[in-house]
Amino acid sequence: MRRSALDRARQSDGRVDLKCLDRPGIAAFMADLGKAEHRALQVYKWAWQRDTTDFATIDTIPRSVRATLGERAVLSSLEPDGRLDSADGTRKYLWRLPDGHRIESVLIPDDTVPGRPRLTLCVSTQVGCAMKCSFCLTGDMGLKRHLSPAEIANQPLQVQQDLGPEHRITNLVMMGMGEPLHNYDNLLVALDILLDTYGQNFSHRRITVSTVGLVDALERFAQASPVNLAISLNATTEASRTQVMPITRRHSLAALMEACRRLPLPSGKRITFEYVMMEGFNTSDEDLVRLRQLMADVPAKVNLIPYNENPHRDIRRPSDDRVEAWQQALVTAGIHCSVRTTRGRDISAACGQLGDASPV
Ligand code: SF4
Numbered sequence: 001m002r003r004s005a006l007d008r009a010r011q012s013d014g015r016v017d018l019k020c021l022d023r024p025g026i027a028a029f030m031a032d033l034g035k036a037e038h039r040a041l042q043v044y045k046w047a048w049q050r051d052t053t054d055f056a057t058i059d060t061i062p063r064s065v066r067a068t069l070g071e072r073a074v075l076s077s078l079e080p081d082g083r084l085d086s087a088d089g090t091r092k093y094l095w096r097l098p099d100g101h102r103i104e105s106v107l108i109p110d111d112t113v114p115g116r117p118r119l120t121l122c123v124s125t126q127v128g129c130a131m132k133c134s135f136c137l138t139g140d141m142g143l144k145r146h147l148s149p150a151e152i153a154n155q156p157l158q159v160q161q162d163l164g165p166e167h168r169i170t171n172l173v174m175m176g177m178g179e180p181l182h183n184y185d186n187l188l189v190a191l192d193i194l195l196d197t198y199g200q201n202f203s204h205r206r207i208t209v210s211t212v213g214l215v216d217a218l219e220r221f222a223q224a225s226p227v228n229l230a231i232s233l234n235a236t237t238e239a240s241r242t243q244v245m246p247i248t249r250r251h252s253l254a255a256l257m258e259a260c261r262r263l264p265l266p267s268g269k270r271i272t273f274e275y276v277m278m279e280g281f282n283t284s285d286e287d288l289v290r291l292r293q294l295m296a297d298v299p300a301k302v303n304l305i306p307y308n309e310n311p312h313r314d315i316r317r318p319s320d321d322r323v324e325a326w327q328q329a330l331v332t333a334g335i336h337c338s339v340r341t342t343r344g345r346d347i348s349a350a351c352g353q354l355g356d357a358s359p360v
Helices: 002-009 023-032 038-049 063-072 137-141 149-163 180-195 215-224 238-244 253-262 285-295 320-332
Strands: 079-085 091-096 102-110 118-122 126-128 143-146 171-174 207-211 228-232 271-277 300-306 336-339
Touching (some): 002 023, 091 149, 126 137, 143 180, 149 180, 180 207, 207 215, 207 271, 215 228, 215 253, 271 285, 271 320, 285 300, 285 320, 300 320, 320 336
Parallel strands (some): 171 207, 228 271, 271 300, 300 336
Antiparallel strands (some): 079 091, 091 102, 102 118, 126 143
C-alpha cells in the first residue's frame, strides 16, 4: 500500500512529490534515503505550514539532507492561471496543471450569520468528471484525469496564501470539478493532510465531501474519514434520477438510501442531501411527498439548490415561492432544510458551471 502511494507520488523525472504523501509516507521515503524519521516531520511542516516549495530554504535540516532531497524529491505547487472576482464577492481561482489541463477552485464568502462570517472554498478533485449528470457543465467534459493528493490539498493552501493572514478559509467543500469518491485513494491522502495538526489543521467539522453516491466507496469512506458527507440526490424516483444522474443505473436510489441508513455516523452528525430544483422536472407536489419519505429514517439535512440557469441548458429554476414552500414543508416535517443562494453567476462559478472557465 505504502509502495503504491510512493509510486503514485513519483513524477515523470523519477523524483517523488512529497506533497502527494501523508506524514507516514514521507517518513517511509526518508527511511528509504537512510535519513532520521524526525526529518520527515520537519519537511512536512515546512511544506504545509510554511508553504515552502524549495528544500534549500528548510534551514532546520542539514545542508547535505537538503541536497539529497533536491535530487530525489520535489514539493509541488499549482501554477496560478488567473482569478475572476464576482460582484457578489465570490472569487474563482484558475490553475494550470503541468500537463496543460486547467482546474478551478471557488471561494465563497458568507456573512449572513451575524458574528460568524464564513469563507468557504469549493475544491476540485478531478479534471472533468465521469458521472455525466445532465444538469452539470463539468460532466460535459468527461473525465480527463484524477487530481493528485498535492493538486487537491494545494488548492486551499494557495488560496489562503493569496488571501493573506487577515482572512482565513473557514470551510472546505469537495464540490468543485469531479466526483471525489471516484478519486478515492488520492482524496483520502489529501484529507489526511488537510486535517493533520501539522498539515493544514482543518477541523473535520469544517470539511464536507459531496458525492453522487458510489455506494461501496461511500460505505468505505464513512468508516475511513470523519468529515461531513453530502449526497447529490436531485430526484425522488429511480426513473427520474436515472434521467439526470446516469450513475443511478449502477447504484440505484434504493441501494443508496439503504447505505445511508447504515452509515456509521457519529451521534449528532447528519448527511446533507443536495437537491437541485429544476422546474417541471423534480419540483412537483408528488416529488415533495417522496422526498419527505426518503428522508424519514435517515439522519438528514436537505439543501435545496434552485437551478442556475445558463445558456448551455434548457432547464428553468423554480419560482422563489416554490422554493420557499418546499423549505417550509420540509421544516414542518421535522427535516432540517436550507436553501443555497446562487453565488458567482457572473464569473461562471456557480454550482454546475465549473469547467466553463472562460472570463465573461
Ligand atoms: S454534478 Fe458533480 S458528479 Fe455530477 S457531473 Fe457534475 S461534477 Fe460530476
